[in-house]
Amino acid sequence: xxxxxxxxxxxGGKEILQNVNMEIPKGETxxxxxxxxxxxxxxxxxxxxFSGYNVTHGKITFKGxxxxxxxxxxxxxxxxxxxxxxxxxxxxxxxxxxxxxxxxNRSVDVNELAKQLDFxxxxxxxxxxNFSGGEIKRSELLQLMAQEPDLLLLDEPESxxxxxxxxxxxxxxxxxxxxxxxxxxxxxxxxxxRTKSALVITHTGHILDYITADxxxxxxxxxxxxxxxxxxxxxxxxxxxxxxxxxxxx
Amino acid sequence: MFELDxxxxxxxxxxxxxxxxxxxxxxxxxxxxxxxxxxxLNVGVDIQEIRRSGTFIQKDSSVVHCKxxxxxxxxxxxxxxxxxxxxxxxxxxxxVSPDADKFTSRTKEKPHEGYFIRSLPGMKASxxxxxxxxxxxxxxxxxxxxxxxxxxxxxxxxxxxxATAPHLDxxxxxxxxxxxxxxxxxxxxxxxxxxxxxxxxxxRTVTRVEEGGVIVSNYISxxxxxxxxxxxxxxxxxxxxxxxxxxxLVAGKGSHLDVGSKIVLGAPGTRAEIISRGITSGGTIxxxxxxxxxxxxxxxxxxxxxxxxxxxxxRAIPELSGYVPGVEMSHEAAVGKIDQREIEYLMARGLxxxxxxxxxxxxxxxxxxxxxxxxLKEKLDKAISESQKDMM
Ligand SMILES: Nc1ncnc2c1ncn2[C@@H]1O[C@H](COP(=O)(O)OP(=O)(O)O)[C@@H](O)[C@H]1O
Ligand SMILES: [Mg+2]
Numbered sequence: 001x002x003x004x005x006x007x008x009x010x011x012g013g014k015e016i017l018q019n020v021n022m023e024i025p026k027g028e029t030x031x032x033x034x035x036x037x038x039x040x041x042x043x044x045x046x047x048x049x050f051s052g053y054n055v056t057h058g059k060i061t062f063k064g065x066x067x068x069x070x071x072x073x074x075x076x077x078x079x080x081x082x083x084x085x086x087x088x089x090x091x092x093x094x095x096x097x098x099x100x101x102x103x104x105n106r107s108v109d110v111n112e113l114a115k116q117l118d119f120x121x122x123x124x125x126x127x128x129x130n131f132s133g134g135e136i137k138r139s140e141l142l143q144l145m146a147q148e149p150d151l152l153l154l155d156e157p158e159s160x161x162x163x164x165x166x167x168x169x170x171x172x173x174x175x176x177x178x179x180x181x182x183x184x185x186x187x188x189x190x191x192x193x194r195t196k197s198a199l200v201i202t203h204t205g206h207i208l209d210y211i212t213a214d215x216x217x218x219x220x221x222x223x224x225x226x227x228x229x230x231x232x233x234x235x236x237x238x239x240x241x242x243x244x245x246x247x248x249x250x
Numbered sequence: 251m252f253e254l255d256x257x258x259x260x261x262x263x264x265x266x267x268x269x270x271x272x273x274x275x276x277x278x279x280x281x282x283x284x285x286x287x288x289x290x291l292n293v294g295v296d297i298q299e300i301r302r303s304g305t306f307i308q309k310d311s312s313v314v315h316c317k318x319x320x321x322x323x324x325x326x327x328x329x330x331x332x333x334x335x336x337x338x339x340x341x342x343x344x345x346v347s348p349d350a351d352k353f354t355s356r357t358k359e360k361p362h363e364g365y366f367i368r369s370l371p372g373m374k375a376s377x378x379x380x381x382x383x384x385x386x387x388x389x390x391x392x393x394x395x396x397x398x399x400x401x402x403x404x405x406x407x408x409x410x411x412x413a414t415a416p417h418l419d420x421x422x423x424x425x426x427x428x429x430x431x432x433x434x435x436x437x438x439x440x441x442x443x444x445x446x447x448x449x450x451x452x453x454r455t456v457t458r459v460e461e462g463g464v465i466v467s468n469y470i471s472x473x474x475x476x477x478x479x480x481x482x483x484x485x486x487x488x489x490x491x492x493x494x495x496x497x498x499l500v501a502g503k504g505s506h507l508d509v510g511s512k513i514v515l516g517a518p519g520t521r522a523e524i525i526s527r528g529i530t531s532g533g534t535i536x537x538x539x540x541x542x543x544x545x546x547x548x549x550x551x552x553x554x555x556x557x558x559x560x561x562x563x564x565r566a567i568p569e570l571s572g573y574v575p576g577v578e579m580s581h582e583a584a585v586g587k588i589d590q591r592e593i594e595y596l597m598a599r600g601l602x603x604x605x606x607x608x609x610x611x612x613x614x615x616x617x618x619x620x621x622x623x624x625x626l627k628e629k630l631d632k633a634i635s636e637s638q639k640d641m642m
Contacts, residue, residue: 050594072597082598088591092613101609104600126613143599
């Protein structure tokens, strides 16, 4: 589904990603670990095509198409969806309207989706205006529910979320990946089919208690150092910290 | 009395003609010429007069239609009102002085009607009344004098549109307006302008609000205008009086909008809010806001936001003056271009760049305007979308 080869990225002339190789096959959920400042968000923004993230080397392929220099909206239309960590406020645009926009000409039952996320009271509020950390997460996931992307890029979906809501966040991610038990969308055959992929960014790993992962990788100082079972990585990081953990890859 | 705090601009009164031929009175709005009717529609006048409590239409210097459909609401030309109500002399030229500037004195010398609208005590009109001031004659300078009185405990909503015949080469509109909001009354005043690029506009408005009274004023100018300069002033004179002023302005190339409001909070417990949104795309917007707190226990806020698309000038001039301790006054002003992060955020949801920009612009101009009838709200949304074509 997604393939990244020898990717180098600069921001304002400074190299942030030095050498990223990654492959996320159809139906797989990958976890991207890494300490603060290691370049996780930058990688996600680059996959989505945001300005300021200059690809100086390498290639990103999605569904067999080279998307390295494709405009953002075409990537979205092709099936990539992002949950941002710090999305901007858009004054005067109601949350329900952005959810409709995410539907991209499909009809979406915004009220029903909002109910699932316990977000109905926010539909008439301006997008992200004075939202708390947890509210931002729910707003982002609500938009993704309407968008139904094939590849989810989730930037720290558990950060700033209280314990009660994290269960809801986990359930929603599973539903988006068609692994939903709580909000099954199309029955068990779809769950078995596994057509949706995800890259989930986390530096704490808490989200792993709520979703299942096929693989984990560690980004450290702009380089992907490790790629193996996600729980195993998490155990190592918790035990030894990132600094020690990445030594094993050297 | 009305104080003029800024320069009236460089309009030369001698460039205009002050006489116009009489236009025929129409008993029914359906008799109005189609081309005119179209222009009325654009500024919020409902030709069918559905869900309106009354209609007043003036073309050049003639009242061409006037009708009220609700008891307890008076609506007529100002000259007729003066004949009918001797006491009106206690209101005329009492808020605004004829000597305030050359425009007010011209209106005194050479008056061209204007409307008188009054809601009787306790009268709560279920629907807005509508008025339209229209210039059809080329080079005409129209000087109207309007008086609005919301008597004690009444509620009145006025939707007033101003427009010109298409393809007018030049014109000047001067409107002296004196509003009186009595004890416990509420006046909502929504003004929509569609003047045309060669018309200069100088409204001169002063409002007085008594104890517990409320004035809500919405001003919308999305279409080209030559120059517009107005600075409506409101005196909150009675305890607990409230003023809310919203304006939504778009200035394309050649348009010069100098729009502000001044609110004097002169009694305990008074509240004021000024919200202004302006977008310039090659034109000039000067957005002023002036809040004056004279006594303790008042609360006032001013919010002025401007966007510059392409080029143009956007100047925000917020002013706060507190004369005693115990006033609570604040302002928030921001001028800039659209944040690239907002554009890209919407693109990540599937919109192309142009769609993303228009979505943000629409949101920016989308001030929640109180009391707007649904069909007018739709019309405004449409006008906002259309005004973007001129901006891009
Ligand atoms: N817009 C930017 N301008 C300059 N440096 C940036 C910018 N965004 C991120 N960086 C830098 O890039 C590095 C990686 O940041 P980021 O991708 O946000 O890391 P992470 O998400 O892993 O915490 C950091 O050193 C950060 O300071
Ligand atoms: Mg980050």
